[in-house]
Amino acid sequence: MKSNTLTIIKKEYARFFGDKSLVFTSVIMPGLLIYLIYSLMGDGIGKIISEGANEEVTLQVENMPQSLEAMITEADSAVKIIEQPFGEEEVSLLEDKDLNMVMLRFPENFDSTIATYDPSTGELAPNVEIFHNSTNNASERVYQTLTAMLTMYEDGMSNRFDVNRIDCEVQQPYDLATDEEKGAMIWSKLLPMLIVMMLFSGTMAIAPSAIAGEKERGTIATLLVTPMRRNELALGKIVSLSSIALLSGISSFIGIALSLPKMLNTGDDVNIGFNYGVNDYIALLIVIIATVLVMASMVSILSALAKDVKNAGTLITPFMLVIMLCGLLPMLQSGVSENLAVYCIPFYNSIEVMAGVLGHELNWNAVMTTLISNLAYTGIAVWGLTRMFNSEKIMFGK
């Protein structure tokens, strides 16, 4: 790399790393915030789910068949059943969300009524009423148990066949996907968008100030009267911005990797831990570097076009929306494309490769096509930025 390019890179690093607040807001804060927000969300959801899991609930019943009592206590041992008729006034007690209580009312002579009920007559079916308060976790828990149990009870009365009965003697799993594969599917849908957004946010945080800011402050002219070639300046800017944005992206990635399992493992039995090999990590690193180069190039060009930092933000926002849209695509489609031409489309190629790697469908041809095409786009951007630095209309136009 030419010495002037290195001088510009060093200057951008000195500018960035010498500003502690900028380092904190661009590198440390994104990862930290993501970790805290996702962890708190996960803890919050887990708390909501676990709250009231073992609390005792009073179940006041009316006209309940004797046969159901044993089923209920077997399904939820923390239920205390009281047989006592109730009216509207008692039901209104459930408005108190701190009351761990559910009221269950069956029609009189329930068993004989349902035995004689004929759906073909068009008459309304006998109605079982369950009064509860869904904002009380224990009350909601018992309501869910009763609903599931009564549905099964009703199915059992007219049972002709089962689907995937789980009490077979030979416990052959019905779903043949492994936990690892289930986890990979979740990562491949969620992470590409998050990674790309984090990288873009990192680029957005620094690039406008490094180019549009230099125009706004009048410092670009000071650089342009030195004998440094314009392409050295363009390359220096893009490489330094890419590497700093990469740091920001890595910080966000660590935040996501540490906190997402916390958020998603909230009672589900799927293990979504990161189970990837060295090749997967190398491929991810290559594609992240290739992505950040294109991002820094694009944001640099838009920043050079802008009059000031504020104007740069306005110009860049529509592109951020397009990139977000690309990030959503893996959620809407199954699998990744095998057509290598797809991997020449900037940003979309990165999303596809990341989705492939994270979904255990690593395709080195796709990775290399993405890398080469992104390097080509970066080269074009350096050329374009060089021309812009040469343009007095763009650099000094009012």
Add this chain to the structure above:
Amino acid sequence: MEEILRVEGLSKTFTLSKKQQKIEGTTERRKVAVDGLSFTANRGEIFGLLGPNGAGKTTTLRMLSTLIKPDSGDAVLDGCSVVSDPEGVRGKIGFLTSELKLEDFFTPNYLFDFFSRLHQVPEDIVNVRKKAMFEKFGIDKFAEVKVKNLSTGMKQKLSIVISLVHNPEVIIFDEPTNGLDVLTARTVTDYLQELRGEGKTIILSTHIFSLVERLCDRVGIIIDGKLTHCGNLNEVCDGMTLEDRFFEIYKEQKGGEQ
């Protein structure tokens, strides 16, 4: 004397935006800023471009410093053309104007080293030159203070020092004392004379008559983008004071409007 700069038929026309048209009070879309300018400057002299605001002085100096390209004509500076070898020109000049700013975040020490590297100044020379120039301009005590914390005068002195890190043969100075306090202005003019003594060539623009009289060996009068007169002070003044002579020329050019 050895000719170091030859300017021939330099012209520049700007397209005005609606806003600029309003400010200029014109309906014309195009404005001729510099119109076929030709002059020469010799090694070791101070050449002044004298003219009113909007005459084209700054545009001329910006073309000489390669910040903007001429529409036609050329200027050859110490063998390098501003049109065909702008990088060569940039290596030979030090350009200073109020529109060139220094990054607030850095210290004078860092900026001196940074611009020295861009100008490919050898490391051992950088330190010697930095020490001498910082001492001359009183920056040495503030070498590690960030630019944003320096006084306006100190910032201006630092800008001068930074533009000269590579000890250029030609120094192009747009309005050298504009906006400076009297002490800094004196330091700058003394330094320009010192540079001339070292054989450097200085091209400056100004609208201050006393500055031209005190500093310049030769002067070019520029009005409405055209160089009307050029020569040493005696030739241009024709027995009058510079100020009286300038207004006489100005009236001739404007057809007696003033």
